[in-house]
Amino acid sequence: MVVELISVGTELLLGNIVNTNAAYLAKECAGLGLSCYYQxxxxxxxERLKAALTQALERSDIVILSGGxxxxxxxxxxxxxxxxxxxxxxxxxxxxKRIDAYFKNRGIEMTENNRKQALIPEGAMAVQNDNGTAxxxxxxxxxxxxxxLPGPPGELKPMFEKSIAPYLQSLQPGxxxxxxxxxxxxxxxxxxxxxxxxxxGQTNPTIAPYAKTGEVHLRVTARAEEEKEAKKLIKPVVKxxxxxxxxxxxxxxxxxxxxxxxxxxxxxxxxxxSTAESCTGGMLGARLVNVPGASKVYKTGFVTYSNKAKRxxxxxxxxxxxxxxxxxxxxxxxxxxxxxFAGKADVTVSVTGIAGPDGGTPEKPVGLVYIGCCVCxxxxxxxxxxxGNRAKIRESSVSAALTLARECxxxxx
Amino acid sequence: MVVELISVGTELLLGNIVNTNAAYLAKECAGLGLSCYYQxxxxxxxERLKAALTQALERSDIVILSGGxxxxxxxxxxxxxxxxxxxxxxxxxxxxKRIDAYFKNRGIEMTENNRKQALIPEGAMAVQNDNGTAxxxxxxxxxxxxxxLPGPPGELKPMFEKSIAPYLQSLQPGxxxxxxxxxxxxxxxxxxxxxxxxxxGQTNPTIAPYAKTGEVHLRVTARAEEEKEAKKLIKPVVKxxxxxxxxxxxxxxxxxxxxxxxxxxxxxxxxxxSTAESCTGGMLGARLVNVPGASKVYKTGFVTYSNKAKRxxxxxxxxxxxxxxxxxxxxxxxxxxxxxFAGKADVTVSVTGIAGPDGGTPEKPVGLVYIGCCVCxxxxxxxxxxxGNRAKIRESSVSAALTLARECxxxxx
Numbered sequence: 076m077v078v079e080l081i082s083v084g085t086e087l088l089l090g091n092i093v094n095t096n097a098a099y100l101a102k103e104c105a106g107l108g109l110s111c112y113y114q115x116x117x118x119x120x121x122e123r124l125k126a127a128l129t130q131a132l133e134r135s136d137i138v139i140l141s142g143g144x145x146x147x148x149x150x151x152x153x154x155x156x157x158x159x160x161x162x163x164x165x166x167x168x169x170x171x172k173r174i175d176a177y178f179k180n181r182g183i184e185m186t187e188n189n190r191k192q193a194l195i196p197e198g199a200m201a202v203q204n205d206n207g208t209a210x211x212x213x214x215x216x217x218x219x220x221x222x223x224l225p226g227p228p229g230e231l232k233p234m235f236e237k238s239i240a241p242y243l244q245s246l247q248p249g250x251x252x253x254x255x256x257x258x259x260x261x262x263x264x265x266x267x268x269x270x271x272x273x274x275x276g277q278t279n280p281t282i283a284p285y286a287k288t289g290e291v292h293l294r295v296t297a298r299a300e301e302e303k304e305a306k307k308l309i310k311p312v313v314k315x316x317x318x319x320x321x322x323x324x325x326x327x328x329x330x331x332x333x334x335x336x337x338x339x340x341x342x343x344x345x346x347x348x349s350t351a352e353s354c355t356g357g358m359l360g361a362r363l364v365n366v367p368g369a370s371k372v373y374k375t376g377f378v379t380y381s382n383k384a385k386r387x388x389x390x391x392x393x394x395x396x397x398x399x400x401x402x403x404x405x406x407x408x409x410x411x412x413x414x415x416f417a418g419k420a421d422v423t424v425s426v427t428g429i430a431g432p433d434g435g436t437p438e439k440p441v442g443l444v445y446i447g448c449c450v451c452x453x454x455x456x457x458x459x460x461x462x463g464n465r466a467k468i469r470e471s472s473v474s475a476a477l478t479l480a481r482e483c484x485x486x487x488x
Numbered sequence: 489m490v491v492e493l494i495s496v497g498t499e500l501l502l503g504n505i506v507n508t509n510a511a512y513l514a515k516e517c518a519g520l521g522l523s524c525y526y527q528x529x530x531x532x533x534x535e536r537l538k539a540a541l542t543q544a545l546e547r548s549d550i551v552i553l554s555g556g557x558x559x560x561x562x563x564x565x566x567x568x569x570x571x572x573x574x575x576x577x578x579x580x581x582x583x584x585k586r587i588d589a590y591f592k593n594r595g596i597e598m599t600e601n602n603r604k605q606a607l608i609p610e611g612a613m614a615v616q617n618d619n620g621t622a623x624x625x626x627x628x629x630x631x632x633x634x635x636x637l638p639g640p641p642g643e644l645k646p647m648f649e650k651s652i653a654p655y656l657q658s659l660q661p662g663x664x665x666x667x668x669x670x671x672x673x674x675x676x677x678x679x680x681x682x683x684x685x686x687x688x689g690q691t692n693p694t695i696a697p698y699a700k701t702g703e704v705h706l707r708v709t710a711r712a713e714e715e716k717e718a719k720k721l722i723k724p725v726v727k728x729x730x731x732x733x734x735x736x737x738x739x740x741x742x743x744x745x746x747x748x749x750x751x752x753x754x755x756x757x758x759x760x761x762s763t764a765e766s767c768t769g770g771m772l773g774a775r776l777v778n779v780p781g782a783s784k785v786y787k788t789g790f791v792t793y794s795n796k797a798k799r800x801x802x803x804x805x806x807x808x809x810x811x812x813x814x815x816x817x818x819x820x821x822x823x824x825x826x827x828x829f830a831g832k833a834d835v836t837v838s839v840t841g842i843a844g845p846d847g848g849t850p851e852k853p854v855g856l857v858y859i860g861c862c863v864c865x866x867x868x869x870x871x872x873x874x875x876g877n878r879a880k881i882r883e884s885s886v887s888a889a890l891t892l893a894r895e896c897x898x899x900x901x
């Protein structure tokens with residue numbers, strides 16, 4: 076089945092807010108096995124709203140509209156959708172009671188405007204809103220479906236999860252299940268090369284690669300009558316991917332990020348980590364601290380952006396800096412070793428590079444980054460040449476540093 | 489004139505990325521006085537891309553497409569747009585030279601695929617890309633205009649600013665000019681309260697507030713026959729805003745960020761800075777290093793996530809940690825003072841707080857953050873109670889730390 080998303084709101088057209096709802100709904104729908112070919116944004120305008128919905132219904136089976144369900148005169152989505160679907164609006168007693176209770180619970184008087192929110196197209200289903208006053212709506216007619224959701228993400232997301240996802244799931248034969256194999260340290264094109272044969276002949280399950288900075292995620296999705304059956308289809312594919320990518324697979328859990336994988340690996344081995352950063356200026360530390368509870372393993376971070384700080388805090392030798400430069404294999408090694416001494420951790424990671432936009436030379440171009448890792452006395456250093464602007468080079472460096480730390484722990488501990 | 493935005497990319501349809509480009513372009517176009525009634529998203533699909541562009545050209549004067557200019561076979565935007573506009577693709581020598589130089593500068597071999605990026609529709613203008621390989625394109629035909637921009641925000645934004653905005657400006661009667669007054673340390677609603685009278689009666693120029701984390705930007709926009717005249721209209725409004733918000737205005741320059749304002753202020757006063765971070769884990773250092781050339785003023789960063797690191801590296805007293813806890817006024821003060829000693833800088837900033845999701849208590853709830861600042865011997869500490877999730881609390885902390893550093897330098901130096 077084909078779904079289409081229409082986001083309604085002048086604030087989106089003016090760029091005052093970013094359309095995170097569309098990304099959320101798109102991802103959820105893809106996860107449910109629905110195809111989506113179009114997303115659009117229109118303002119709170121009667122004619123344009125109706126035209127957009129009419130066109131969407133011509134080319135898609137299900138249209139999800141978000142926004143424009145508020146109590147004010149500007150909010151037209153429900154009225155326009157009812158008009159396109161040829162339905163009359165009627166007061167829904169259940170919704171009215173809920174809205175009334177919502178206000179009473181907060182000690183606020185319900186205004187006349189809010190009564191409008193309890194109007195539901197005749198024959199449609201009202202969907203309760205646990206986090207606001209606007210109910211959602213599901214309309215069905217002649218094999219087409221229109222779903223209306225409130226605009227605030229704090230209302231839209233829980234409503235989708237609780238009521239809309241099960242509804243969409245019920246429309247489809249069987250169920251959809253998926254698992255993500257997360258890979259670090261191998262580039263997107265190489266990953267795709269390595270699974271071309273699997274992708275070429277795939278039907279059920281399917282494998283979809285998603286490139287992230289320094290990572291590639293492979294989402295394996297299966298459709299079956301029952302959850303158990305879908306999982307059975309997924310299992311051998313995940314196993315095959317794991318065997319092809321080996322240790323580069325850092326997790327198959329949705330909620331585990333690369334930094335969490337590193338923190339968990341350290342924790343499981345009773346190890347601690349400290350960091351020494353130059354061009355990333357603290358981003359590596361900040362990534363580790365993204366993980367709640369990182370304090371168990373993360374001891375100290377040194378941001379040694381200046382040569383003087385590299386010398387004083389990490390004991391990098393003056394001669395090393397003079398002879399090889401701050402961006403060199405030798406400096407990365409001394410930073411990692413010095414960090415092990417000063418930061419008193421089992422594992423240390425150092426980053427030094429040229430993030431640009433200035434400071435590049437033909438021998439040491441912008442994007443050149445050395446990453447060192449010292450695990451229980453063994454020091455490894457890797458050279459990278461990243462592409463992109465200052466921010467991208469620094470992000471790539473952090474991902475590479477986490478990947479190297481993980482590799483070294485697995486290898487040398 | 490009416491503009492319409494089409495974002496191209498399967499990753500948008502799958503919800504793997506959020507469409508920040510659309511928000512950026514919408515805002516910029518609104519600032520240029522263009523009306524926008526529709527935004528849409530389509531995948532890298534020949535037929536649907538052409539259909540979307542054809543429809544957009546029927547109802548709008550200018551269509552801006554972003555994404556799908558990459559080197560792979562999937563990238564079809566330029567080919568589809570040229571087909572709709574009835575133009576042939578031709579190798580553009582200038583673009584080819586630029587792409588070649590881009591790779592040479594990075595010491596990488598240019599692939600055959602990248603040659604495709606130098607193909608430009610005949611009669612169209614190539615727009616140079618300072619941050620990547622894909623040139624932008626401007627096509628004009630029979631009063632309609634199609635603009636193609638690369639998808640990565642780090643390429644799209646600078647290209648829009650440098651080349652596309654002046655081009656769009658040139659199409660319109662008179663000109664639009666704007667200036668942004670950037671304010672830190674005052675909340676959005678308070679800022680809006682303080683300028684309600686100015687906003688109420690505004691016609692030309694207009695004032696539009698944009699809330700950022702820890703900042704509010706007021707964009708003053710005027711329309712006039714000539715640039716000079718527009719600037720004359722803007723000047724008294726900016727002056728009035730500066731007088732109302734005083735030192736909270738950290739810049740009126742488009743390119744100056746809060747971290748750049750702090751780095752520039754330090755540099756102008758011949759001062760250096762070091763940082764001591766707990767819950768932000770290096771994010772404050774990373775923000776400072778966002779500024780190219782921050783090495784002039786940024787000496788050292790300490791990430792002391794554990795109590796032990798706070799003691800060993802910054803000399804925070806064991807008794808202080810035991811009596812008041814790691815998240816306390818006293819610890820923040822000792823971290824800032826210790827950092828001044830260990831980091832040998834004129835200005836030091838410390839951050840310690842509870843970023844959550846766990847670790848909160850009724851006395852010290854999630855979101856409680858203390859920020860200390862020591863300037864040439866004087867130490868100031870401020871208490872904050874931030875709202876939001878772990879990431880939001882940490883971002884708010886970093887903005888507050890930069891704001892406090894700025895305040896203290898202005899006051900105590």
